[in-house]
Amino acid sequence: TQLLEQSPQFLSIQEGENLTVYCNSSSVFSSLQWYRQEPGEGPVLLVTVVTGGEVKKLKRLTFQFGDARKDSSLHITAAQPGDTGLYLCAGPLGGGATNKLIFGTGTLLAVQP
Amino acid sequence: DTEVTQTPKHLVMGMTNKKSLKCEQHMGHRAMYWYKQKAKKPPELMFVYSYEKLSINESVPSRFSPECPNSSLLNLHLHALQPEDSALYLCASSQGVRFVTGRETQYFGPGTRLLVL
Numbered sequence: 001t002q003l004l005e006q007s008p009q010f011l012s013i014q015e016g017e018n019l020t021v022y023c024n025s026s027s028v029f030s031s032l033q034w035y036r037q038e039p040g041e042g043p044v045l046l047v048t049v050v051t052g053g054e055v056k057k058l059k060r061l062t063f064q065f066g067d068a069r070k071d072s073s074l075h076i077t078a079a080q081p082g083d084t085g086l087y088l089c090a091g092p093l094g095g096g097a098t099n100k101l102i103f104g105t106g107t108l109l110a111v112q113p
Numbered sequence: 114d115t116e117v118t119q120t121p122k123h124l125v126m127g128m129t130n131k132k133s134l135k136c137e138q139h140m141g142h143r144a145m146y147w148y149k150q151k152a153k154k155p156p157e158l159m160f161v162y163s164y165e166k167l168s169i170n171e172s173v174p175s176r177f178s179p180e181c182p183n184s185s186l187l188n189l190h191l192h193a194l195q196p197e198d199s200a201l202y203l204c205a206s207s208q209g210v211r212f213v214t215g216r217e218t219q220y221f222g223p224g225t226r227l228l229v230l
Contacts, residue, residue, distance in 0.1 A: 031215030042117070042203050042221025043156065050215035088155055092212030098168045099212040101219060103155035 003027055004089055004104035012110040013079055021074045021107045023089035030092060032072045033101070034063055037086040046074075079111045116140075117222035119204050125228045128194060134225045136187040136204030144210045145187040146219070147179060148203040156203055162187060163210050194229045201226050 007022045023032065031050040035043035047056050049065035049072060056063045060083075062075040072089055089104040117138045126132050136145065144163045148156035161169035162181040176198075178190040187204055201224040207217050 030213045041223050042205070043219075044221070045218050048215050048218075086153065098161065098163055098210045100158055100161060100169055100210075101212055102158075106153065106155045108153055 003093070003102055004091060006087075006089060006104040006107045008107060009105065010108045010110075012112065015080055015111055015113050016078050017111075019076050019079060019109070021076075021087050021109075023072045023074075023104050025070050025091070028069050030069070032065060032069075033090045034072070034074055035088045035090060035103075037088065039085070043086075043088055076109075079109075081111045081113050084109060084111050117204055117206055117220050119202075119222035119225050121225060122223070123226050123228075125230065126191065126194065127230055128196070130194075131190070131192045133191065134189040134202055134204075134227075136189075136222055137185055138206040138220070139185055140206065140208075140220065141184075142206035142208050142220070143184060144207045145181060146205040146207075147177075147187070147189050148205065148221075150201040150203055150224070152201075160189075161210065168210070191227075194227075196229050199227055199229045 003025055005024050031048055033048045034046045036046055037043040047063045049063055052067045052069045054065045060077045064073045087107045090101045092099040093102045094100055120135045146161050147159040149159055150156045158171050159173045160179045165181045176193050180188040203224045204222045205219045207219045
């Protein structure tokens with residue numbers, strides 16, 4: 001059972017289009033992170049959202065954390081070829097002194113010029 | 114410097130070989146991780162080291178043996194691997210391991226692409 005489900009799984013769009021990626025769970029998370037992984041590289045953190053209902057913007061990227069802290073979305077405005085990559089949401093799991101990050105199922109985005 | 118380095122970049126090995134993957138960070142981070150990633154899939158956690166001690170082993174087969182010689186270095190020793198172990202192996206580090214605070218960031222290396230023949 002995958003705790004963090006992302007949709008869509010794959011997305012191929014033209015440069016200039018807008019898109020939204022969703023990250024959903026039946027569990028409540030204290031925070032969620034979004035990473036982007038480009039081909040041949042490791043994932044890079046884009047943002048962390050910690051408060052229910054929080055909205056954060058990073059240039060053309062807008063991240064939202066659901067009010068109930070069970071879901072998050074990533075909206076990209078006017079996508080560019082440089083946005084191509086694997087987008088991953090991730091959330092902490094486990095109590096105590098050591099938590100671990102679990103990753104969502106991933107959304108592979110291809111932006112065609 | 115927010116760099117995590119991994120060597121080698123690519124590795125091809127037979128099922129009877131013994132090889133090691135190396136990871137290094139100089140950010141003063143006290144937690145280091147090994148992940149396995151199949152193509153177009155999310156990373157799967159294998160091991161977590163916190164203050165040079167193994168704190169999480171995600172039921173990884175014993176043919177994978179991690180080692181943390183010091184706080185900057187992390188190795189993954191490989192022996193008698195199977196073809197299904199072919200994947201991208203990612204190393205990561207973070208200041209601490211309390212991700213529930215929302216204040217931790219994992220920094221990933223570029224990975225070692227492993228092919229087992």
